[in-house]
Amino acid sequence: MKEIVKFREKINYDKYILEVKKIVESVKKDGDKAVIKFEEEFNGIKLKRLRVSKDEIDDAYDFVEDDLIDALEFAKENIERFHNITSVEREIRIDFGDCTMGKIYVPIERVGAYIPGGRASYPSTALMIGVPAKIAGVDELIACTPANADGKVNPLTLVACDIAGFDKIYSASGAQAIAAMAYGTETIPRVYKIVGPGNVYVTAAKLLVSKDVPIDMPAGPSEILIIADETAEPEFIASDCAAQLEHDPMSVAVLITTSSDLAEKVRKLVNGNFSHFVVKNLDEAIRIANEFAPEHLVICTKNAENLLRKVRNAGSVFIGNFSPVAAGDYASGTNHVLPTLGFAKMYSGLSVETFLKHFTFQKIKKEGLKRIGDAVVRLSEAEGLKLHAESIKKRFQKISS
Numbered sequence: 001m002k003e004i005v006k007f008r009e010k011i012n013y014d015k016y017i018l019e020v021k022k023i024v025e026s027v028k029k030d031g032d033k034a035v036i037k038f039e040e041e042f043n044g045i046k047l048k049r050l051r052v053s054k055d056e057i058d059d060a061y062d063f064v065e066d067d068l069i070d071a072l073e074f075a076k077e078n079i080e081r082f083h084n085i086t087s088v089e090r091e092i093r094i095d096f097g098d099c100t101m102g103k104i105y106v107p108i109e110r111v112g113a114y115i116p117g118g119r120a121s122y123p124s125t126a127l128m129i130g131v132p133a134k135i136a137g138v139d140e141l142i143a144c145t146p147a148n149a150d151g152k153v154n155p156l157t158l159v160a161c162d163i164a165g166f167d168k169i170y171s172a173s174g175a176q177a178i179a180a181m182a183y184g185t186e187t188i189p190r191v192y193k194i195v196g197p198g199n200v201y202v203t204a205a206k207l208l209v210s211k212d213v214p215i216d217m218p219a220g221p222s223e224i225l226i227i228a229d230e231t232a233e234p235e236f237i238a239s240d241c242a243a244q245l246e247h248d249p250m251s252v253a254v255l256i257t258t259s260s261d262l263a264e265k266v267r268k269l270v271n272g273n274f275s276h277f278v279v280k281n282l283d284e285a286i287r288i289a290n291e292f293a294p295e296h297l298v299i300c301t302k303n304a305e306n307l308l309r310k311v312r313n314a315g316s317v318f319i320g321n322f323s324p325v326a327a328g329d330y331a332s333g334t335n336h337v338l339p340t341l342g343f344a345k346m347y348s349g350l351s352v353e354t355f356l357k358h359f360t361f362q363k364i365k366k367e368g369l370k371r372i373g374d375a376v377v378r379l380s381e382a383e384g385l386k387l388h389a390e391s392i393k394k395r396f397q398k399i400s401s
Contacts, residue, residue, distance in 0.1 A: 011200055011220060011221075011250070011341060013200070013203070013204050013207055013218075016200050016201060016203075016204035017204045017207060017208050019201070019204070020175035020201055020204045020205045020208060021208060023038060023174075023175040023176055023179060023205070024175060024178070024179040024182075024205060024208055024209060026038070026179075027176050027179035027180055027183065027185065028179060028182075028183045031180075031184075031185035031186050031187075032050060032185045032186045032187050032188075034176065034185075035050060035172050035176045035177070035179075035180050035185060035188075036050070038174070038175075038176040039147070039171075039172070039173065039176070042173075042174060043146070043147075043173060044149070045147050045148075045149065045151050046151060047147065047151055047171055048151070049171075049187070050170045050171055050172055050180075050185075050187045050188060051168065051169070051170055051171075051187055051188075052153055052158065052169040052170065052171060056152070056153075056158065057158050057159075057161075057162050057169065059155075060155035060156075060158035060159050060162075061155075061159055062155075063155035063156075064155050064156050064159045068156065068159075069159060069163075071331075072123065072127065072159065072160055072163050073163060074331060075124065075127055075330055075331040076127050076131055076163055076164065078331055078332060078333035079127055079128065079131045079132075079331075079333050079335070080131050080135065081333055082332075082333030082334060083131060083132045083135050083333070083335075083351065083352050084135055086351070086352070087135060087136075087351075087352040087353070088105055088352070088353055088356070089105075090104065090105045090106075091103075091104050091105070092104075096368070097367075097368075098364070098365045098367040098368035098371060099362060099363065099364040099365060099368035100362065100363045101360065101361065101362040101363075102360065102361055102362075103358050103359070103360050103361075104358060104359055104360075104361065105353075105356040105357070105358045106137075106356065106357060106358070106359070107136045107137035107138050107139065107355055107356055108136075108138060108192050108193050108355055108356070108357060109138070109139045109140065109192060110138070110139065110140040110141075110142070110189065110190075110191045110192050111133055111138050111140075111141055111142070111191055111192065111193045111194075111195060111355060112142050112143075112144065112181030112182075112191035112193070112194045112195070113126075113129045113130070113133075113141065113142070113143045113144070113166070113194075113195050113196045114143075114144055114145070114177060114178065114181075114194070114195070114196035114197070114198050114202055114206075115129070115143050115144070115145035115157060115161065115196060116145075116146075116196070116197060116198050116199070116202070117145055117146030117147075117148075117153075117154065117157070117173060121154040121156055121157050122157070123154075123156045123157050123159070123160030123161075124160070124329060124330050124336065125196065125197065125336070125337065126143065126157060126160035126161045126163075126164045126166065127160055127163070127164045128335050128336050128337050128350060129143075129164070129195055129196055129337060129350065130143075130160075130161065130163075130164025130165045130166050131164055131165070132335065132350065132351055132352045132354065132355060133165070133195075133354075133355045134164070134165040135352050136352045136353075136354075136355035136356050137355075138355050140167050140168070140189070141165065141166050141167050141168075142166065142167060142168040142169070142170065142181070142188070142189065142191065143161050143166045143168070143169045143170065144170045144171075144172040144173070144177035144178075144180065144181060144188070145157055145161075145169065145170075145171070145172075145173070145177075146171070146172075146173035146174075147171040147173070151171070152171075153169065153171055168189075170187070170188050172188065174198075174199075174201050174202060174205070175201050175202065175204070175205035177202075178194060178198075178202060178205035178206055178209060179205060179209065181194050181213075182194060182209035182212055182213045183209075183212070190213075191213065192213065192214075193213065193214045193215070193216070193354075193355075194206060194209070194213055194214070194215050194216070195215070195216040195337065195350060195354060195355075196216070196219070196337065197219035197220075197337055198219070198220075199220070199221070199248065200220055200221070200250070203218050203219065203220045206218065216337065216347075216350055216354050217337075217338075217339045217343060217347040217348075217349075217350075218339065218340065218341065218343050218347070219337060219338065219339060219340055220250075220340045220341055221247065221248040221250035221251045221252070221340060222244045222245075222247040222248060222251045222252075222295060222296075222340065223244065223251060223252040223253070223254075223294055223295045223296065223340055223341075224240060224241060224244040224252070224253050224254070224294060224295070224296040224297075224298065224325060225253075225254045225255075225256065225289055225292055225294035225296070225297055225298070226240065226241070226253075226254070226255045226256065226257075226297075226298040226299075226300065227256050227257070227282065227285045227286065227289055227297070227298065227299050227300070227301060227307065228255065228256075228257045228258075228259070228262060228298075228299075228300040228301060229257065229258045229259055229262075229282065229300070229301040229302060230258070230259040230261070230262060231300065231301060231302055231321075232257070232259075232262060232300035232301070232321065233300070233321050234262055234265035234266050234269065235269065236300070236321050236324070237255060237262070237266050237298075237300065238266050238269035238270050239324070240253075240298060240324055240325050240326075241253035241255070241266070241270045241274055242269075242270055242271075242272070243324070243325060243326055244296065244325060245270075245271075245272040245273060245274065249273075250273075251272075251273060252273050253270065253272070253273065253274045253275075254274070254275055254276070254277070254292070254294070255274075255275075255276040255277070256276075256277050256279055256285045256288055256289065257276065257277075257278060257279070257285075258278070258279060258280070258281060258282060258285070259278070260278050263276040263277075263278050282301060282307060283310075285307075286307055286310045286311065289311070289313075289314070290310075290311065290312045290313045291313075292313075292342065293313035293314065293339075293342040293343070293344040293345045294314055294315065294344065295314075295315040295316075295338045295339065295340045295344065296314075296315060296316055296318065296325045296328075296338070297311065297314035297315075297316070297317045297318070298317075298318045298319075298323075298325065299317065299318070299319050299320075300320060300321055304319045304320055305319065313342075313344045313345045314344050315338030315339050315340070315344050315348075315349050316328055316334055316335070316336075316338055316349055334349075335349050335350045335351060336349075337349060337350035338350070366399050369392070369395055369396075369399070370396075370399065373392045373395070373396060376388070376389070376392050377389045377392050377393065380392075
């Protein structure tokens with residue numbers, strides 16, 4: 001098991017945090033000027049302004065084919081359907097007779113999203129973030145996304161952000177974009193939470209600023225772990241591995257199988273950062289998978305649903321030969337912004353709840369205070385908080401009079 005877990009090289013984020021710290025501090029100090037400076041320094045882009053205008057967004061539709069717009073709308077419908085159905089109840093109220101208690105979920109008012117670019121344009125990420133955020137009721141949803149060499153954001157990304165419901169879009173990339181959203185600049189507003197995937201520099205910046213503004217999760221280079229037996233299709237397995245490996249040179253693909261024949265067939269079909277391991281049984285496979293805690297877990301076995309119930313740590317699970325990871329990446333409806341590098345042990349993927357916070361409430365009747373009051377007095381006095389106890393005793397006196 002250790003050999004498998006070690007196969008995924010742990011990224012030393014301390015190293016990258018040190019690299020991005022000067023960028024973050026500079027943006028915190030100099031605002032727009034620093035963001036524009038770093039865009040030219042790192043990307044060779046001379047930006048005239050950071051905010052993408054409404055006219056630019058409207059014009060972007062002229063550069064995107066109708067069938068692509070239709071595909072975005074179709075994907076949005078499925079993402080919207082799934083996230084609506086699986087969202088939590090916004091108000092939970094319980095009447096205990098002598099007291100009423102509950103929990104109310106409310107949207108975070110302003111959220112910033114990082115929509116990756118660079119190696120490729122990711123309009124799908126705009127949908128994956130924008131749709132659940134707007135279902136949650138976020139008032140102001142902003143996006144930072146890289147510009148092309150000509151200083152303009154990819155039209156497809158702009159169209160996707162518009163369809164997803166983003167309120168403002170900015171041309172900013174990497175650590176400087178994260179810093180701008182975390183601390184605010186003259187143009188980019190400070191947000192109350194930062195979400196979205198990115199490369200190691202984006203993730204390092206998110207971790208660095210998380211002491212000042214919450215983040216969704218560490219979401220770095222993509223990864224896939226596949227559990228398979230002799231019923232799996234080698235070509236399907238290989239294509240799923242290749243699909244995730246094309247994201248980033250640091251992406252990882254792992255096959256754990258009970259079939260040495262399948263392992264050999266898949267090995268011949270996959271290039272890149274791929275490894276396979278043959279295990280004695282599927283129980284061993286699921287133990288390894290839970291320790292690895294993959295971003296994407298694929299289960300292609302007999303009675304795969306039985307294994308699903310044993311999964312403890314995974315970003316998203318894909319069951320059977322006809323559930324490719326790419327379906328979840330784009331249009332099945334589940335979210336593709338997921339924890340990587342084993343963080344699925346303590347983080348969940350993006351959802352409507354990512355954009356919500358909650359507070360509890362209680363309304364206690366006299367009878368209820370009588371029932372719990374003695375315990376409150378005893379415990380508060382035991383902690384040396386006599387005024388807490390006094391606040392109960394005064395009410396007891398009122399009730400008795």
